Amino acid sequence: MTALTRAALRRPLTIYMLMALSVIGGLAAYRALPRESFPEIRIPLIVVSTVYPGSSPSDVEAQVTRKIETELKGLSGVKEIRSTSSDGYSLIEVEFTPDVELDTALQKVRERVDLALPELPEDAEDPAISDIDFSRIPIMILHLGGDLGMVRLKRIADDLEDRLEAIPGVNQVNVIGGQEREVHVFADPRRLTAYGIGLSDLIETIEREHLSVPGGSLDIGRLSFLVRVPAEVQDPLEIADFVVEVVGGRPVYVKDVADVVYGFEEESSRARLNGSPAIALTVEKRTGANIIAVARSIREVAEDVRRQLPSGAELRITEDQSEDIEEMVRNLENNILSGLVLVLVVLFLAMGWRPAVIVAAAIPFSMVITFLAVALLGYTLNMVILFSLVLLLGMLVDNAIVTVENIYRHREAGDPPAVAAEAGTREVTMPIVASTATTLSAFAPMLMWPGIVGEFMKFLPVTLILGLSASLLVALVFNPTLALRLLSVPPRGPARHGRGRWLDRYEKLLRWCLDRGPEVPLGFTRNWLLLVVFFAALALALAAGLAGSLAGVPVPASLPAGLLGAAAAAFAAQGVLWLLSLPAVLAGRRAWITDHRARILWSMGALLALTLAAYGALGRGVEFFPEIEPRTIWIDMEFPPGTTLDAQDALVSVIEERTRDVPDLVAAMANVGSTGVSAQGGPVGGRASNRSRVTLELERFQARSRSSFLTLQEVRREVADLTGAQINVVKPDDGPPTGKPVAIRLIGDDYAALGRAAEELRRRLAREPGLLNVSEDYDEGFPEVRVEIDREAAARSGTNTRDVALAIRTALAGTEVAKFRSGEDEYDIVVRLPAPERRSLDTLEELTVVGAGGRTVPIRSLARVVAASGPSAIRRVDLHRVITVEADVDHAGGYTDGEMRRRAAAAVAGLGLPDGVRWEFAGSTEEEGESRDFLVRAFLVAILLIALILVTEFDSLVTPITILVSVVLSLIGVLWGLIVTRTPFGIVMTGIGVISLAGIVVNNAIVLCDFILQARRRGVGKVEAIVAAGRTRMRPVLLTAVTTVLGLIPLTTGVNVDFFGGGVTFGSESSQWWGPMGVAVIFGLGVATALTLVVVPVTYDVLSDVSER
Structure with missing residues (x-):
């Protein structure tokens, strides 16, 4: 490193050129970096889905799910296997440990599923295997609403879809809602029976008559003609004239046994925007595309379409993820400028303007080098990287302050510029290399963070390591070269005499602390x-x-x-x-x-004990991730199975009316019969027909008149008295998807017993103060009508179970038999019974199927129709049936996750679970425990790595122990900071802050101890060496602490100067998210600074006495 500095000082013009190139390249990389709200993470989670038509959940479980699970359970590297068996559908999720590559996981699952294929039923479709792609989350949603009628709205939405998909960077646009045209062939069961025709005959007739078949080519002379048989109808009503069969020499047409209607598909759900019918368009971007540029183009298209909309129509953009990333980028840029200004002011007051400019230059130069490295790694500029850059702001100047301040001291001593630059840098090279290495050692263990949270947060240590490495290069190469030309020493003046008085006072304090005591x-x-x-x-x-x-x-x-x-x-x-x-x-x-030294050390121990006691009494407990004020509020409704669309709509309308005037409301979206779509980064609630949702979008943080937590509580009060459905008022998850804070998984083989226990536990937890939105995932299922087929009777009649099942499915659900093309559009041709015929069990029994010799056989002679009920889904985890009871925690009421989990565990203990049923915590508890255990290990590993580096640097145990004492005692500042700011101890955010602090606080202590050792090697007495090192290092210690703190204050407090738009902003979503980490670092570093100037010298003096005996 010293040779590198010497080479730089001999070739300053080369270094200046490299500095210019790094700025140009870094700024270009910064502008080109794709912007993302959340990091693009690929989790080794594989989904296996299988369609088994006409089968019940228990049949799907026995015939499909279990057989595939049996093959999958032997896979290595599997963390958990989860499955859901529902009507005609099996869904299996295979989650691997983080060390398994996604492509490897996909291949392993494919191989095992192939082994299970021979065991699956013949009429089950081949399993589809895919991975979970978080990049498919929409970047924004456009809602098109108005009183134009759904047909016209759908036409406008289709045109808008085409325009949006033409935008560069847009991967896919999905239109959700509206009614598609459909050709209905409504079969009359009585006329079918009269003519002896079955539904299968009707289906086959349309399939064979409505088609276009290429006939090859015909060569005539010198010309070749293409031959085509164009049998597709041009008018859907022509289907009525197809001949189904000839009975008694007379043709029987489709119109004789069915009515052909060119209409619209049956309504299965409804959507409204601000009370008017609406259609949603979700927009997904391509991987690697710049979200801000893509969103800007989408908004331009939307504005153009909005100008052309007819009166009564409305187009609104909701859940625009680009707004969040734009705000974070703007905050980063403002924080960088704020940091530069604050550093310049502080350094100017302490050292003068020239040293201030040289030191402050470390921020932009280190930043641009970091941008280049991030771009080369192929990362996007997401919220985690943006915060990492903000956290770096104050740390980037630490090495520069040490280097420039030491060069400045040599200049004050009379050394010429070249000698001062080389000698000043050489003296601090090893200390700042060691201090940087210890800081990197604190962050390095976080690279191994497991689980979803680890995938989400891994960009933090990577960015910090890159930035700190860049700052070391700048301090050893760029700063000395700049100091060579720019640094000058002003004449001695009042300011210097003032600083001298402060140094004299500090020396007096230090000598008192080192005194062995009075008489x-x-x-x-x-x-x-x-x-x-x-x-x-x-x-x-x-x-x-x-x-x-x-x-x-x-x-x-x-x-x-x-x-x-x-x-x-x-x-x-x-x-x-x-x-x-x-x-x-x-x-x-x-x-x-x-002995004054003993008094100080014992006082520090007593202060640590006092702090722990105070935090135990005053602390706000522990949280996993910080709770962020929501911009979106979901009012979820789960109705009894079988509730009609109209009945659901009645309650949804009441909720819309009650929430119409909530404060800061921007838009209200209602989804009836589904939970709609979301761009919030978490899973969409689902498409169960007995679930509905009202989505309230609020103003952005800066524009709100009050906290949205208050709005959330108000909405809960507004709907508390409503009945007819289970209503949960929730907000989207903060951070990566980890599940509910309180989730209890009941495990056993008897699903009915599990259901009873889950329902009783749900009732008990619902009575617990502090728990909200208590629910369980035991689906009672819709009222069922089971058709129990007599296989022997069916065989004697020349038919089989499949024919009967398909006839019933065609009659009730309908069968798509072909497509009708009109221009560029395609519409389904569907055969089913008319709606009035689908409301009676008699119709079902009167249906016929075609048997031997073309004879129709009534289903009543082949099967028994009985009413029944059963779960609509059976869930399993690691091959065991499970039901999960989960709830949110009322953090606004002062309740903590840990406290409510203990209460939930007590509720389970008092439940008296039946034999064969056990329980365990699930949801975020798993990820929280995993993250907590990892961060504890990471902290211990960081301390060991730091100790190893310190022992290697100083070749003794006294100095490393002295330095590490300051790390432990810095927790005093962390805990008092949490108490004063009323901030819970965040397992993730505060935990990272503590680990970061461990790397930061050792820096000044390392340089201080190194100066003590250098003085003692020159023959200076121990006390005089400590005092001289303290006087020499007091200014840079204070400056590095102040600059780090000032760099974090804007993000931690939310107070930010807008250098581009003007004005000052107070509070932000970013400060809520990252504030706990900032609190830990700011308060911890403040205490650590005092410890460095007082306790570290005292500790060194005491331990050196012990070692020298």
Whole structure:
């Protein structure tokens, strides 16, 4: 590294050219980087879906799901196998551990499914195998609504779809809603029976008559003619004239047994925008496309279409993900400029404008190098990388401050520019290399973060490692070269004398801290006084605690007792030390109790104990991810199975009316018979016909009149008294999809017993204060009508189970037999019974199938029709049947996830589960536990790596232990920061902050200890070496701490200066998300700075005494 600096100082013009090229290349890379809201992650989660028509959930489970699961269970690297067996459909999810590549997982699953194929029923379709692609989440949704009628709206939506798909970067546009045209062939069961014709005959007639068959070519002379048989009808009503059969020499036409109607498909769901019928268009972008550029083009097309819409129509864009990323990019740019300004101001006040400019230059140069590296790795500019860059802001100047300040000190000593640049950099090269290495060691373990959260957060350590490495290069090459030409020393003036006075005061404080203590008699008297205070505090603490217990004082009110107890513990430690030192005091010798160093170290231990006690009494508990104010509110309704569309619509309309005037409402979307679509990054609720949803979109954060948490609570109150469905008012998940905070999975083989236990547990949890939206996924199923076929009777009649099942499906659900083409459009031709005939069991029994010799056989002679019921879906995890009861936690009410999980566990314990049923936590508990365990291990590994680097650097144990003590005690600042700001301890965000802090706080301590050792190697006494190093390092220690803190303040507090639009903004969604990490670093670093200037020198002095004995 020293050789690199020397080479740079000898070729400054070359370095200047490299600096210019890095700026040009970095800015170009920054502009070209694709923007994303969330990172593009590929999780090794494989989905196997199989269609088994006409089968019940239990049949699907037995004949399809279990057989495929049996083959899959032997796969290596599988974390969990989940399955859902429903009517005619099997869905299996195979989740692999993070170390398995997605392509490898796909291949493994394909091989095992192929082994299961011979075991599957013949009439089951081949399983479809695919992976979960998070890039398919829509980047925005366009809602087209109005009172034009659904046919006209659908035509406008189709035209808009074509225009949107022509935009570069758009991968796919899906039109959801509206009614497609359809050719209905309504068969009359009585006329079919009269003519002896079955539904299968009708289907075959249309299939063989409505077609276009190429006939090859015909060569006549020198010409070749293409031969075609154009039998497709030009008018759908021509189907009525097809001949089905000839009976008694007379043709029987389709119109004799059925009515042909050119109409619209039957309504299965409804959608409204602000009370008017609507159609939704979801837009997906191509992988790697710039979301901001694509969204801008979409908005331009939408605006052009909006101008051409007829009166009464409305086009609105909702859930625009590009707005979030644009805000984050704008905040990043403003934070960079704010950081530059703040660093320049602080450094100007401390060092003058020239050193300030040289140091501040480390920010843009390190940033542009980081942009280049991120672009080369093929990453997108997403929210995690953007925050990493903001976190880097204050850290990028740390190495530059150390280097430039040391060069500046040499210039003050009279060295010429070249000598000062080389010597000043050489002296701090190894310390800043070691300090950078320790910081990188803190972040490196996070590269191994497992699970969905790890995939989501891995971009943080990568970006930080790249940026810190760039800052080291800038500090050792760019900054010395700039200092060579730009750095000059102003004449001694009042400011320098002022700084000298502060250094003198610090030296006085440091010498007092290192003093072995006053004369023994004074120390003896003082310690008797301490003992009196100790016993008084202990008695007061015991009295307060006893009074609080007898009076039943709640925990917050018993805080004084807790604090007094902690103080008593601190005095107890002092008292024990006094007793141990009593013989030395009585003998007139110096003792530890009279040593200022011991007082400081014991005080730090007491302060740590006091902090832990205070956090236990005042802390807001633990959370997984920060809870963000929602911009979208979902009102989900689950109706009893079989509830008609009209009945659902009645309740949805009431909810629309009640929420019409909620504050900050931008748009309200209602979906009846489905839960619609979402661009929120989480799973869509589903398409079950007994579920509906009202979606409320609110103003963006800056434009809201109040917290959207208050709006969420208001909406819950508005719908609390409604009946007819289970209503849950929820917000989209914050962060990666990990499930509900409270989720209990009941496991067993008896699904009915599981269902009963789940329902009882749901009722108990619903009565628990602090739990919201309690639900279970046991689907009772629709009322069923089962057709139990007599296989022997069917065989004697020349038919079979398949023919009967297909006839019933055609009669009720309809069978698509062909396509009718009109221009570029295609419409289905569907055969079924008319709606009135599909409302009676008698019709079902009167249906006929074609048997031997073309004779029609009534179904009543082949089967028995019975009413029944059963679950509409059977869920399994790792080959066991499961039902999950889950709930949200009322964080606004002061409840924590951990507290509510304990209550839920107690509810399960009091339930008395039947034999063969066990339970476990699921949902976010799994990811939370995995992340918590990993972060604890990562912190320990980081400490070990830091210790290894320190031992290698200093070749002793005294200095590494001295430095690591400051890391542990910096937790005092973290915990008090959480208490003061009323921030919960976030497993992810605060955990990352603590690990980051471990790497940051050692930097100044390393340089300080290195200067002490350098002075001692020159023969300076230990105390004088400590004092001299403290005076030398005081300014850079304070500057590095202040610049790091100032770089994080805008994001942590949400207070931001808008350099482009003007004005100052207060609060943001980003500050809610990343604020807990900023709080941990800011408060922890503030305490660590004081520790570096006071406790580290004292600790070094004490430990060196011990090692030298």
